[in-house]
Amino acid sequence: MRAGLAARHRAQLPAHRPRRCAGPVTAAARDPTGRQRRQTAEQLPPASALGRTADSRRLATTSGSTAREAQLPPPAPAHQQDQQTSEPGAAASPFAGLQQRWAELPGRYKLVFATSMSFVICNMDKVNISVAIIPMAQDFGWSPTVAGLVQSSFFYGYLLSQIPGGYASSLLGGRTVLPAGVALWSAATAGVPLLAGTLPGLFLSRAAVGLGEGVAPSAATDVVARVIPTDQRSRAISFIFGGLHVGSLLGLLIAPLCIARFGWPSVFYLFGGFGLLWCAWWEKLVGDVAAAEPELAAALTGAIVPQGQQGEGGRQQGGTPRLGGAPAAAEGDAALVGHGGHGGVIDARAPVPWRAFLRNPALGALAYTHYCNNWFHYTMLAWMPTYFTDSLALDLGRAAQVSLLPPIAAIVASAIAGPSADALIARGVPVETVRKAAQCIAFLGPAACLFAACFIEGGSLSVVLVTLSLGLASFSLAGLYSNHADLSPRYASVLLGMTNTSGALPGIVGVATTGWLFDQTGSWGLSLFAPSIFFFLTGSAAYVIWGSATRQEFDAADPGAANQPFGWETALRSLLPAGSAASGGDAEAGAAEGERQAEARGGKGSGSKAKDE
Structure with a gap:
């Protein structure tokens, strides 16, 4: 019995030897799946049968593909395929969203x-x-x-x-x-x-x-x-x-x-x-x-202005523009026939009432406000790098870098001023109140900053004050710069040309005067800041007292009636020989001619003021 057990034990030894030595048996023993592969191979059909099966499968696949292709539409042309291929990339472009927004x-x-x-x-x-x-x-x-x-x-x-x-x-x-x-x-x-x-x-x-x-x-x-x-x-x-x-x-x-x-x-x-x-x-x-x-x-x-800008006749804000030749009655607006006044149509080619402009106190206040505003901007633009170089003891490169701070502040303030003013107007605040409030911020705020800077000898605080003054001054964009179209949508560009003429003078006078004052005093407070403070205060007073956001009489359709000659013109013409070309007739004849021209263009306007709400 023991001999039988020993024999069976020796018979089982080869199965354990691969753990101790490397040999042919070891390779076979280390392949536990070998027996599975051999068993699988014994169960597979012959190679010829496999070939026949593969051929039949390929035939079936080919016939299926042919059937599906017969049901598909013909291929697109090459250029359409290129477009289709490029569409996903175009949609994934980082600028695709911007292009879509711009298009809309x-x-x-x-x-x-x-x-x-x-x-x-x-x-x-x-x-x-x-x-x-x-x-x-x-x-x-x-x-x-x-x-x-x-x-x-x-x-x-x-x-x-x-x-x-x-x-x-x-x-x-x-x-x-x-x-x-x-x-x-x-x-x-x-x-x-x-x-x-x-x-x-x-x-x-x-x-x-x-x-x-x-x-x-x-x-x-x-x-x-x-x-x-x-x-x-x-x-x-x-x-x-x-x-x-x-x-x-x-x-x-x-x-x-x-x-x-x-x-x-x-x-x-x-x-x-x-x-x-x-x-x-x-x-x-x-x-x-x-x-x-x-x-x-x-x-x-053309002779056109959006209805929302035409006073009481066009209270709907953001209305569709109306052509000068379009009959108002056809739109159910028979009351709006005519030019100017309460109507929604203007004649852009009408004579310009220059005399009425010069008589108007609101326009005079606006012109002086523009002068005061530009005195500050032009003198600071010209002398700011020199001021920083002298007062802060900076080299030119550093002074130029510091000079970038005020424009950045102005950009930020500009982004705040306009939307804030429009929001107040949309909530029912009178346009004139909004314009004057914005202009007071633009003048009195910088005046306070410059007054404080007069008592500071250099240092980072002076940079902060100058930067803040130029930033607050940008509120003029919601004040005087928006006011011309309030006074007259019809002549807004002409009015800005007149006020900006006075605003261009500081570019010639102010820069030179600042340099002369600094040579005389050696003080930036007296030469650069004090004149701007003076103009800020007087400009604020003039704009608050005489400024207006009401449409003026000269915006009416009859420029001849609004363009009455001055008294000195009438007196001068009376001294000229009768019938001379220079005399041009009397004032009444001139006014009558203006009225005839207005009637020929489509009728007289009311000539009354219309408040722009």
Whole structure:
């Protein structure tokens, strides 16, 4: 029995040996699935049978595919396949959402955005000379006096084009005048390196830049008055004119980089090219808007204003523009027939009542307010880097970096001022109250900051105060800059041209006066801050007392009646020989002729004031 057990034990030993040695048995033993594969192979059919089975399966698959292909439509052409292939990628593009939003944006908002971009380029071309003047003076050996004359030559052209630009905008539409101005100043900017070798040529090129930029504010105001209703006007004006602060910021950032890498001529070529590209884009945009919204396109150049801007006759804000030739009675608005007054239609080509403008106290207050506002802006723009360099003991590079802070604050304030004013108007706050409150913030706030800065000798606190003053001053965008269309949607561009003419004077007078006062006193508080404080206080008083947001009588349809001659004109004409061409007849004849012209254009207006709620 023991022998049998031992024999069985020895018979089982080979099964345990693979654990101790490597050999043929080990390989087989380490393959526990080998027996399973052999068993599976024994159960499989012969290879010939497998081949026949595979062939039958392929035939079945082929016949099934053929049947399915017979049911499918024919393949698309190659170009359609490319489009289908590209669609998923296009949908995944990071700009797809922006393109979709832009396509869905109303045409009037697209025009406002494009107008703001022109203002960005406007100030880029205005500040580029302040950076490039340093290497230019070194190359040509200019003294500081000559360098100052080069910079001030811009304002001579800027001053001369204000009123003509406003009149042209009212006659032709800001849609036409704005790209003409951009093209002029961009070409003149690109020509600066070519004319810089001779001072007269350089003066003319910079004056041409001023001529082109001088028509931009009036043209933009005309566009807003034609296509934007009252309850959205503050926001639109703030967005458009806020582009000036963005342009200052970009100009001060890009110009030094271009000059350091490519030389000072490159900044003029680059910035001039930006403007020419904008002109091409503007024409395409207006064409697209005209195709999508014909009435809005007609409003840009025709005798038309949105109903929401026409006083009591058009209280619905944001109404559809109405063409000058469209019969109001056909729309159930028989009471709105005529021009101006309570009607929804104006004649943009009517004679301009210049005498009525000069008599108007609200417009006079607005012009003085504009002068006070620009005194602060132009003097600070010219002397701020020097002030930081002198008072903070900074080098020019650091002073330039610190000078970027006020434009940033102005951009932030611009984004707050316009929407806040529109929100108050939408809630029923009178337009005049909103305009005066915004202007008081823009004047009294900076006055307090500058008064405190007079007693601080440098330090970071002075930077904070100057930055805060320029930021608060941006509330003028919801005040004086929005007020022209309140007084007269019909002549908004002309009114801005008149007030901006007075606003251009500080560019010539204020900058030089500040330098003279600093030479006499050696104090930045007395030379730079004190004059601005004076103009802030007097400007606030004038605007609060005489300012208005009520549509004025000269906005009526009868410019002849509103354009009565002054007393001194009548007295002077009485001294001239009777019947002379210079006499022009008596005042009554002139007024009668104006009335006949108004009747020929479609009837007299009421001539009464209509309050814009």
